[in-house]
Amino acid sequence: MTVLTGWGRTAPTPARLARPRSADEAAALIKEASRRGVVARGLGRSYGDAAQNAGGLVLDCTALTPSWAHDPNTGLVTASAGMSLHDLMAELVPRGWFVPVTPGTRYVTVGGAVAADVHGKNHHVDSSFGAHVRSLTLLTADGATRVLGPDDELFWATVGGMGLTGVIVEATFACVPIETSRMRVDVERTRDLDQTLDVMTATDDRYRYTVAWIDLLARGGRMGRSVLTRGDHARLDDLPSRMRRDPLRFAPRPRLSAPPWVPGGLLNRASIGAFNAVWYGKAPRARRGVVQGIAPFFHPLDGVGHWNRMYGSRGFVQYQFVVPFGAEDTLRRVVERLSGAGVVSFLTVLKRFGEGTPGMLSFPMPGWTLALDIPAVQSGLAGMLTELDGWVAAAGGRVYLAKDSRMSAAVMAATYPRLEEWRAIRRRIDPHGVFHSDLARRLCL
Template identity: 50%
Template structure:
């Protein structure tokens, strides 16, 4: 097991901190790292895609789990696969799809580990029907503070606290996932433009759940009558009779995101550096006008549909870093969503990313983010003047509406705000104290929010 001291940060590159990094390749090495932790505790880390400080542990130990990345065979009778925590969802998709299987939940990037997805209770475009990823975990192996490995099953308090528990209950070593059968590797995609936020929400609702995967890009630089306009994209797994005759001979072609196709309108790359508002607005105009008013039945590879941004060259976050702000409000609170969108649109910043989704039934975990309603994720330059004040104000609006901010993405929320948004936080603290009385597992986020 290699050990070194490194400076680590979230994907947004805000608030870097230094930690001792362990790279275990066996359960025994992971256990040794936890047992040998220093006074600042230990924390598991995957591919570093958490936007904020959820996977950092200043002055403590961090377990880089990417060395535990073995995939077991698929059990066709049970429709499951067992894999170690360091396996990326991108690799899982690549391995399973040719076999006629598909991960039950796929987020917007494949560069996330299974362990990180469980710790964040990641959701995808199909949350209304499928829920978050941990709903499809039939068992997991958890390394606890005493250095022991225990099998944890759904329906138990430890499982619920681990699902979305941000690594604070222990180190996820492996998981058994229930899969879904697919007949091809392709997606049948519907795209439509919406002229403003009301139109966008109406199109989301009118579409129902006939197509299980749905999300929308929102233009947060549009103003006036066009405020909140966007591009709604929905999809379903293509059946063989949806494919051209020549393509039916190979139902599971292996293609990476974007391979063999020019950039589509919904994949125009947004520069990561600071942009003038006029320049950014022009880019959004090109993206919006380049999308079809309405198109159905377009065939895309699964990787291009789910993970198109992964195939694009990215300059990374701008100087000073990037703040990802993801929040949700319930159905019936659409006016709050309108106010937030107007507030962001009226500001001086250029949001390089804004994605709207609908969510369904919540997971039982006390810190799990998704809840029935609307979830909007946006990226803003951390150096934007007045950003802290702006987002503090949005926090107040979201909390007053009974909504919440996603902890796995957060880098700046206040502890009293987190307590207001997550009423079961006291329950989580109590269970964590019983499971980890020595406070072995800690993170910069847990210290900042008193989790």
């Protein structure tokens, strides 16, 4: 038995942990599962309880036959579910290819990327990870191994299905050709939330990747002031001469590591306020064509190993929601509520989503998405987030399952319109409820 948590470290539960090395080993373990069921787990980067199963079985899939293949003619990659995007990038980038979608960390597995239908800074152009998957292999509760494509409804129940339809064994997906391992980036500072929304609406479509960092502690006329970062993969002629000698070099490593024990309260209003002031102040009003590496552009927090420890032993809550275009008043109301309450969030980011995938429980939809990290010790946090859930639901939005650790089943049912369709497929493919998780119990899935 091993005590497991999500990346937020807020709700530890004990489970029997096993590490199958093949689909056959995983199938044998599934047959031995108790009434508490089984769920797959990758690198544990879902923030809440999606990869936990109190009293049951958890399959650590990172040891599943570590294999991958790439067809340079088509750009298609087939990779085992336990392979991390970090390891995949280390193989692909020097060959002139990049993953189609990456979230804010490259330390997620291919299986996790499919199960959470992860999104990145390019959603407004390229949608989420599931849109690029051509086929996946799924181990189901009856021990069968099924190869599924986008024409199968079980495929779309699995993409974004949080591991509750079976164990993803491998996936084939399309990748993106690149000339260099650098990004050509434009940086711009905005004075308030209204200007941030206006600039993003007017200019985001000029870039493949866009994101806005928001100073959540700014109030009054400065509320929602932001630093916009937009970019594209740099071409060879975008690089200075010294970088052209090895244009596809990619070897990122954490520069620092948080110690195992960090005192509670280190990230507080004073420390985050000081950081925000410096970060906003040093950003240029407008700068074009800045050359950055892939790692600092996409994964700045990966530069600090075990950065989740910085929130102390009580951990933190990651809250991410999306509201449709036309519901900007709701977004503004949420930012006002958080800013007025002095909520401490080390990283608050705003993005624009484009068209989502047909994934029945996939999170993205056309609209605005805001994500923030909040120390679990924040006063009045539970009640405030429940209040925000209501505003998001009323606006026709939803909360991201891969980051959620506290949403109610009622909010889930009200905000995911294809839930019953997904449940029907799950009952058919897993009639005895073999696949289960703490998230599934909490949300009555």
